[in-house]
Amino acid sequence: QVQVVESGGGLVLAGGSLRLSCTASGRFSSISNLRWYRQVPGGEREFVAAIDGRYGQTAYEDSVKGRFTISKDTDQNTAVLTMINMQPADTAVYFCDTNVTGSRTGSNDYWGQGTQVTVSS
Numbered sequence: 001q002v003q004v005v006e007s008g009g010g011l012v013l014a015g016g017s018l019r020l021s022c023t024a025s026g027r028f029s030s031i032s033n034l035r036w037y038r039q040v041p042g043g044e045r046e047f048v049a050a051i052d053g054r055y056g057q058t059a060y061e062d063s064v065k066g067r068f069t070i071s072k073d074t075d076q077n078t079a080v081l082t083m084i085n086m087q088p089a090d091t092a093v094y095f096c097d098t099n100v101t102g103s104r105t106g107s108n109d110y111w112g113q114g115t116q117v118t119v120s121s
Contacts, residue, residue: 002026002103002110006096009115012086018117020081021073022096024110029102030054034079036070038092038117045095051079053099063089086119093117 008020024031031053037045049070050059058070069082083090093114099107 001105002028002098002100004096004098004110004112006094006112006115009094009117011118011120014087014119014121016086016119017082017084018086020083020094020115020117021078022081022098022112023075023078024098024100025077027103027105028100030100031077031079032099032101032107034070034099035097036081037095037097038090039095039114040092043092046092048094049081083117086117088119088121091117091119 003025006022008018012018033050033052035050036048038048039045047061048064049068051070056072067085071080073080093116095114096112098110
């Protein structure tokens, strides 16, 4: 089993900042890569950011470039999404999706339950 937990969501004023964390635990060797998505009610999941588990290469959706940063935590099974200059359009449930190595239950797409981010103008 692989468990993924997001934390750090909450309410923030426009222009403010939040720091989300995603931690994977269970029977696996390492994280291959990790991605953040977000979803609004009635909408589709939108890609936000990704990081390679070993080398740290990152990718971002255009609307968050320059404002959001994804990085590894000192705990190698944790990634952090630092969000600055947040806007109401960033309001969504943010989900973490991980691919891992060394799991007998599969390597791809272990999701957390999501954390709500609300930006108020």
